[in-house]
Amino acid sequence: MNQSMTYEEFQARVGSVILTENGNCPVTPVIQMLQGKWKLQIIYELCIQSPMRFGELKKMLKPITNTMLTNALKELEGDGLVHREQYNEIPPRVEYSLTEKGRDLLPIFYAISQWGMKYIP
Amino acid sequence: MNQSMTYEEFQARVGSVILTENGNCPVTPVIQMLQGKWKLQIIYELCIQSPMRFGELKKMLKPITNTMLTNALKELEGDGLVHREQYNEIPPRVEYSLTEKGRDLLPIFYAISQWGMKYIP
DNA sequence: GTACTTGGTACGAAAAACCATACCAGCGGA
DNA sequence: TCCGCTGGTATGGTTTTTCGTACCAAGTAC
Numbered sequence: 554m555n556q557s558m559t560y561e562e563f564q565a566r567v568g569s570v571i572l573t574e575n576g577n578c579p580v581t582p583v584i585q586m587l588q589g590k591w592k593l594q595i596i597y598e599l600c601i602q603s604p605m606r607f608g609e610l611k612k613m614l615k616p617i618t619n620t621m622l623t624n625a626l627k628e629l630e631g632d633g634l635v636h637r638e639q640y641n642e643i644p645p646r647v648e649y650s651l652t653e654k655g656r657d658l659l660p661i662f663y664a665i666s667q668w669g670m671k672y673i674p
Numbered sequence: 675m676n677q678s679m680t681y682e683e684f685q686a687r688v689g690s691v692i693l694t695e696n697g698n699c700p701v702t703p704v705i706q707m708l709q710g711k712w713k714l715q716i717i718y719e720l721c722i723q724s725p726m727r728f729g730e731l732k733k734m735l736k737p738i739t740n741t742m743l744t745n746a747l748k749e750l751e752g753d754g755l756v757h758r759e760q761y762n763e764i765p766p767r768v769e770y771s772l773t774e775k776g777r778d779l780l781p782i783f784y785a786i787s788q789w790g791m792k793y794i795p
Numbered sequence: 796g797t798a799c800t801t802g803g804t805a806c807g808a809a810a811a812a813c814c815a816t817a818c819c820a821g822c823g824g825a
Numbered sequence: 826t827c828c829g830c831t832g833g834t835a836t837g838g839t840t841t842t843t844c845g846t847a848c849c850a851a852g853t854a855c
Contacts, residue, residue: 579790580783584714590843593705607802618844623803643852644801654793660785662701668778669700711812728832739814744833764822765831797855804849811842819834825827 586632591617591625596634596655597662604638604650634658707753712738712746717755717776718783725759725771755779 587593591614598613599605605613611622626649629635634655640646651658708714712735719734720726726734732743747770750756755776761767772779 577794579787579794580718581715582794583786583790584718588709588711590709594702597701597705611802616844619803620805620845621843624843639802642801643850644799645803645850647802657789657792661782661789664781664785665704666700668782669704671778672775673698673700673703732832737814740833741815741835742813760832763831764820765829766820766833768832799854800852801850805847807845809842809844811840813840814838816837817835820831823828823830 589625589628591621592629595622595625595629596651596658599635599649599651599655600659600662604648607647607649610649629655710746710749712742713750716743716746716750717772717779720756720770720772720776721780721783725769728768728770731770750776 587596594614595610598610602609607622607626610626611617611619614622626635626637630637633652636650636652636655638648638650640648708717715735716731719731723730728743728747731747732738732740735743747756747758751758754773757771757773757776759769759771761769
């Protein structure tokens with residue numbers, strides 16, 4: 554099934570079948586996992602370029618603060634979406650990249666970009 | 675292009691071409707538009723069933739308060755994603771449904787559900 | 796010896812989000 | 826006459842996010 558599915562197709566597949574199967578919703582937990590001002594943006598930056606250093610990410614997400622970036626990255630790492638690789642050099646170097654689990658979020662961003670290209674002026 | 679695209683395909687298409695074309699990103703504004711604890715959930719409920727009355731929505735999103743639901747629906751209506759239809763009856767009846775613009779968000783939820791089915795236990 | 800580098804941490808303050816509670820209209824039913 | 830129904834609004838308070846600023850280590854260049 555691709556992205557040109559109809560409303561009825563999605564409803565038939567996700568709404569009627571999966572949702573009511575055992576009470577486990579495959580959408581709500583994902584939405585909650587990705588909540589927060591920066592998480593989706595960070596993942597998206599890592600979609601575009603990976604790996605990225607802490608400072609590079611910070612520059613891309615310009616008004617972000619150290620604290621926010623650190624916290625968000627920690628949570629993303631905790632959720633297994635982002636991998637943190639630390640090199641013991643001076644000055645320190647830390648590289649962030651998407652895990653396979655994180656890369657699998659790509660179709661979401663693809664769908665978002667399709668919508669954005671249609672509706673964002 | 676469907677959802678089994680490779681990382682390189684997405685990168686080539688969204689990362690390299692569209693993003694750098696004119697500085698307008700088709701992803702970031704969408705992410706910001708959908709931010710907040712309830713917006714995505716409301717849209718998702720309306721994906722599953724539409725139209726829905728205010729009280730039905732409230733029941734589905736159980737711990738939500740009147741204020742939150744009202745505010746979120748107003749913003750979604752303001753963004754043109756949700757349509758509000760008011761019937762002047764007693765007791766009052768108001769039905770919410772997705773606009774075409776809102777329905778076009780469906781592929782995003784489809785992609786989310788695909789990811790959720792793979793990774794949510 | 797001083798300044799500069801990176802990838803953070805710690806702290807408190809400010810802002811935003813969220814919540815609970817009470818209240819409203821106006822008709823139908825008991 | 827009083828209650829209950831719906832779809833909210835108003836108010837104020839609490840909790841969660843987010844921000845701003847200062848600071849750190851440990852080496853390198855000047």
